[in-house]
Amino acid sequence: MPPTRNRLILRKWRVESMSTRTIRNLFAPGVALALFLAAVALHAAPKKDPPKPTAEECLACHNDASLSHEVNGKVVSLHVDPQAFKDSIHGSMFTCVDCHTDVKSSAHETPPQHITCATCHVDEQAAYERSFHAKAVKGGNANAATCVDCHGSPHALLPASDPKSRVHHSNIPATCGACHSQKFVMQGSGLRVQTVSSYEQSVHGHAVANGSEKAAVCTDCHGTHEILDAKDSKSPIFKFNVPVTCGKCHEQISKEFQQSIHGQAIAKANWQAPVCTDCHGIHSIKAHTDPNSPVSAQNVAQATCARCHEGMRLSQEFGVEGRRATTYLASYHGLASRLGSQVVANCASCHGTHSIFPSSDPRSTIHASNLARTCGQCHPGVTEKFTSAKVHVDAPLSADIGSKAVRWIRKTYLALIFMVIGGMLAHNFIIWRAKVIARRKLEHRFVTRMPRRFRWQHATLLTSFILLVLTGFALRFPDSWFASRLSLGERMRHLLHRVAAVVLISVSIFHIFDLLLTREGRRLARDLFPTLDDMKGAWQNLSYYLGFSNIKPEFPRFNYAEKAEYWALVWGVFVMAGTGVMLWAKVSFGNHLPRWWLDVATAIHYYEAVLATLAIIVWHFYQVFLDPDVYPMNWAWWDGKMTLHHYQEEHGLDPSPAIEILSDDESDAVTAEEPEPTEINHGH
Secondary structure, three states: OOHHHHHHHHHHHHHHHHHHHHHHHHHHHHHHHHHHHHHHHHHHOOOOOOOOOOHHHHHHHHOOOOOEEEEOOEEEEOOOOHHHHHHOOOOOOOOHHHHOOOOOOOOOOOOOOOOOHHHOOHHHHHHHHOOHHHHHHHOOOOOOOOHHHHHOOOOOOOOOOOOOOOOOHHHHHHHHHHHHOOHHHHOOOOOOOHHHHHHHOOHHHHHHHOOOOOOOOHHHHHOOOOOOOOOOOOOOOOHHHHHHHHHOOOHHHHHHHHHOHHHHHHHOOOOOOOOHHHHHOOOOOOOOOOOOOOOOOOOHHHHHHHHHHOOOHHHHHHOOOOOHHHHHHOOHHHHHHHOOOOOOOOHHHHHOOOOOOOOOOOOOOOOOOOHHHHHHOOOOOOOHHHHOOOOOOOOOOOOOHHHHHHHHHHHHHHHHHHHHHHHHHHHHHHHHHHHHHHHHHHOOOEEEOOOHHHHHHHHHHHHHHHHHHHHHHHHHOOOOHHHHHHOOOHHHHHHHHHHHHHHHHHHHHHHHHHHHHOHHHHHHHHHHOOOHHHHHHHHHHHHHHOOOOOOOOOOOOOOHHHHHHHHHHHHHHHHHHHHHHHHHOHHHHHHHOOOHHHHHHHHHHHHHHHHHHHHHHHHHHHHHHHOHHHOOOOOHHHHOEEEHHHHHHHOOOOOOOOOEOOOOHHHHHHOOOOOOOOEEEOOO
16 A cells, blocks of 8 residues: 555544544533533422322311310310311312411321411401401400301301301391300490390391391391491491491482481481481381380380470470470370370371471471371361461460460469369368368267377378378379479478478387376277287178178277287388488498398388388278268367267277266357266377
């Protein structure tokens, strides 16, 4: 082979060897670098977590009804009902770990973190944070409602559309009532527990109980999550917001009200103007046909309209006439209403219900141009002349002819009544007095039944007792006719009551000393002391007057009825004096005895007064005035004397041996030819 060719081959081989070596030298480090980067990437990649537990895995443990743990010393159940969770709105959408995101495995070593509803329900939680309930919770009230108190457990929570849900429309009253009907829960909140029972008896409560889906429940008026205090101007039950709240259901009525004089006053922020709840009530709203409703026909005047239109407050503030209820009740309409008429006109019949306007407004039912139509609803065919008469009688009389005539007729008749009836009374009293004296003088023989000092004691006791009755019951019944006739005022009333009490106690003490220190007093006490014969005498007396016996019983100086009355008086004085002193010195007694002692004393004082008053009227007044044997009265309380004939009829067993023949000036005055009367002096 020629040298030149060999050199060419050698050169070519050298060139190829250099290329191969170059490629080899570059490839090897590249591969190494790639392997290094891949290793670094694999090392830096996050490790894949094991799959989170499924709901079935969680329930494998939490299905145990005994599973629980302790939180702040209180045992909390960790049991979850699988079926309830599956049927719940959460169970149908989520698994356990969707809420309990910190749980990585079914056998979690640490307790899951506490979760809040705000994680998903942001708007609802924000509204709740502004509510009365949330503020109570922040204030330390452990009984204030939270989400689970109303909605139930999140593991068994149902949508509001589900009839089984605690927040379904038909279940809202029971859900709210779970707290608001429990006194121990509501203590310290300033709220009453009667609201729940009141709602249940209302027209709304009855409608909901009967299946109505439209009747108002708690949340319709108070709101759902953002329930605010009634004093909060943003609350739907704030006074000025009530018409709008009620208008959500009663739209047309709300519109009528807002145009009325009341609605316009509310729009001007007049606190004295009424809103729906002022007339209809709050929770205890009843149908207007219910006799217990404040807007029923028989109650609307006295119970509802009178609260504003009877007093002088509106007159002083706004120039609205007062005494509207009184003047209505004095009219035929009012009198018939008080007698129970269901058809007679009341306030709403003439003025309207929700669309009430002042009489000067042409829209008003009592505007001059509308009166004939308004009155014609009950009185067909009336004209404007008929409607010109006053409806509210005794209202301030004006200068028109009718009012002047009524004023003069009233004055004339009052004077005529006074003169005619007064003259009749004077005429009859003159004749009655003369006849009584004449009959009295026909009696010649008398027994001194009550000496002078006993008559003075009796008169003092009688006067103080009557004064105590009048001034005492005037306080208990301030609207009674006798209280209005007294017109004393509280200061004078309680002064007279205490003066009379001191007089009664004083004469009672004097009487006790009289019984102990004088011969006649000691004899009086012996004769008045009860014996077994009194019971026998009572039986025999009733048997005789019922016709079971023909033998009229005889009695000693005092019969069973007189003894019973005397000792009842003794008992009553001690009881009334004791309780009266306690009430007079209430501060002293209240500082040394439990406060309820004064309540007990008040009750005893009142009912003993009723008993004593009725006993005097029924028992004592019969024996003194109504007994036919003593008509027109038993004069012993006046002059101390009793005819001998009557005394022997009533007290035939009196063994008194002392009989004196005394002259009787009164008998001598009748005729000089009459014999001297015989008087038997018994000391009482």
